[in-house]
Amino acid sequence: AQSVTQPDIHITVSEGASLELRCNYSYGATPYLFWYVQSPGQGLQLLLKYFSGDTLVQGIKGFEAEFKRSQSSFNLRKPSVHWSDAAEYFCAASGNTPLVFGKGTRLSVIA
Amino acid sequence: DAGVTQSPTHLIKTRGQHVTLRCSPISGHKSVSWYQQVLGQGPQFIFQYYEKEERGRGNFPDRFSARQFPNYSSELNVNALLLGDSALYLCASSFSPHSGANTEAFFGQGTRLTVV
Numbered sequence: 001a002q003s004v005t006q007p008d009i010h011i012t013v014s015e016g017a018s019l020e021l022r023c024n025y026s027y028g029a030t031p032y033l034f035w036y037v038q039s040p041g042q043g044l045q046l047l048l049k050y051f052s053g054d055t056l057v058q059g060i061k062g063f064e065a066e067f068k069r070s071q072s073s074f075n076l077r078k079p080s081v082h083w084s085d086a087a088e089y090f091c092a093a094s095g096n097t098p099l100v101f102g103k104g105t106r107l108s109v110i111a
Numbered sequence: 112d113a114g115v116t117q118s119p120t121h122l123i124k125t126r127g128q129h130v131t132l133r134c135s136p137i138s139g140h141k142s143v144s145w146y147q148q149v150l151g152q153g154p155q156f157i158f159q160y161y162e163k164e165e166r167g168r169g170n171f172p173d174r175f176s177a178r179q180f181p182n183y184s185s186e187l188n189v190n191a192l193l194l195g196d197s198a199l200y201l202c203a204s205s206f207s208p209h210s211g212a213n214t215e216a217f218f219g220q221g222t223r224l225t226v227v
Contacts, residue, residue: 004153034215036218041223042220042221043115043201043218043219043220043221044154044201044203044218045218046215046216046217049215090153090154092153097167098144098156098159098167098169099144099146099154099156099203099216100156101153101154101155102153103151103152103153104151104152104153
């Protein structure tokens with residue numbers, strides 16, 4: 001069955017520190033991959049997406065993600081976290097099918 | 112241009128009641144999908160409609176139903192509500208049926224349903 005795993009339920013980082021959120025997928029073939037962000041009580045906003053080509057993908061708000069086929073991973077990174085980045089982050093996958101989401105990683109940012 | 116709009120934003124219902132949630136997609140989008148997000152979990156796919164036809168259904172009981180209208184707006188209906196139906200219900204619109212190459216799903220703000 002298709003699945004997306006986000007191993008970290010909650011991560012706390014200091015403002016200005018770097019960030020990496022992990023995502024692993026299990027699909028029959030290489031799926032399309034997405035990262036969404038959700039602020040409390042809000043809908044989902046797309047940060048970035050990977051369809052094919054360059055394995056390093058740039059997104060909005062200074063985020064990037066790297067696709068690694070050998071590890072079935074699509075980790076999200078940001079070099080310097082801002083307090084406004086505190087939110088829930090969801091990795092999702094689609095193989096021309098409805099989106100399958102991970103359970104999310106809650107990011108807290110401390111001063 | 113307006114994004115995906117959902118109504119109502121919040122709703123409180125009693126067990127056994129029926130509820131209807133509404134979604135208007137982005138102008139030009141013909142596909143609408145519904146997702147259920149239980150607190151602390153990722154969204155789970157419920158239904159997908161494209162050009163007014165059901166194109167996919169997730170693992171949800173028959174108490175859940177949906178439809179899409181000629182203007183591409185959509186309704187999600189849930190009958191005989193259970194406490195476990197309490198969740199954030201998200202609507203997503205896209206140009207084509209599924210998230211894939213050169214297409215993406217845009218989400219609304221959601222409807223927070225509380226069943227008491």
